[in-house]
Amino acid sequence: MLTIVKLIIYYFGYQLGFSAVAMLVSKYIAPMDLTMTTSVAMVASTVVMMWHLLHFKYVDLSRDKYREVSRQVLLVSIVFVFAAMYVLNLLIEQAGIPNTMEDTFIEMSRNPLGLLSIALLAPILEEMLFRGSIEGYLLKAWKSPWGAIIVSSLVFGVVHMNPAQIPFAFLLGVMFGWLYYRTGSLLPGIIGHVLNNSVAAVNMILYGDIPLEEQVQDEAMMWTWAAIATVAFVLATLWLNRRLGAGLLAMVAETRTVSAEEPTVRPEEPAESPEEPAMQSRENRDADGYQRSEK
8 A cells, every 4th residue: 555655645746846836937937827837737747747657667558558459449438438427427416516626627728738738648647547556556466356446446536636526536437447457458548538538628618617407408408318328338338348358247256266266476476566567458368368369
């Protein structure tokens, strides 16, 4: 757990450090409004945190790691995420959970650097950090898929520190975490996360703080789309379960038996560094664990 704590400290430390620098620059060198100052700090801290994760080998972004994820899985993952995103946003709005960061995000989405941070850089970093680094570390340390996915998703939700975002981020984190566990790749989660944030940013640019219910202006149509999205989500989940080799319920059995079947470190193999999680793609493996060729 010390590795997780250390990573979160770095994550917030870079943000606070670059925020202080940006405010000093704004005050003494190049005056900027608060939105620009925040946007500059977020872009800088995100880029440096990405470098940190890559330099110290918390994640592996080698090209070969992503060739194993088929286009079909990526496309269905987009449906999987987009459908869930619509339904979750609607439910959270209906629950009336306060959004304490709404005004800040609206202003940032209308700033070029802020839009870059929200729509592209933040999703990539968060997948590298919460899935690639934290979940990857827990998968090796605990040998428990459910435990690793749930804990990393809880951390992902809590660090947003915004009541409206915490449950939304947690549930999306579970989805991204499952995709990462089953494919061994960050690519499906990155694409889904970029899609989620980009749609949210465009929505804030066009509608500001107008609720989804008022945007649609037809409650029956709004719930019809929610029903369609729910069906699409279920179908995408079933397809991904079948394609990726094991369903969600199979993870429970795997979690219960893995400790008895597989020692933490095999005697004939050297222990792996906890700071360099190595995920193995499951998409192209059959039930016996042998590599199968694509036809």
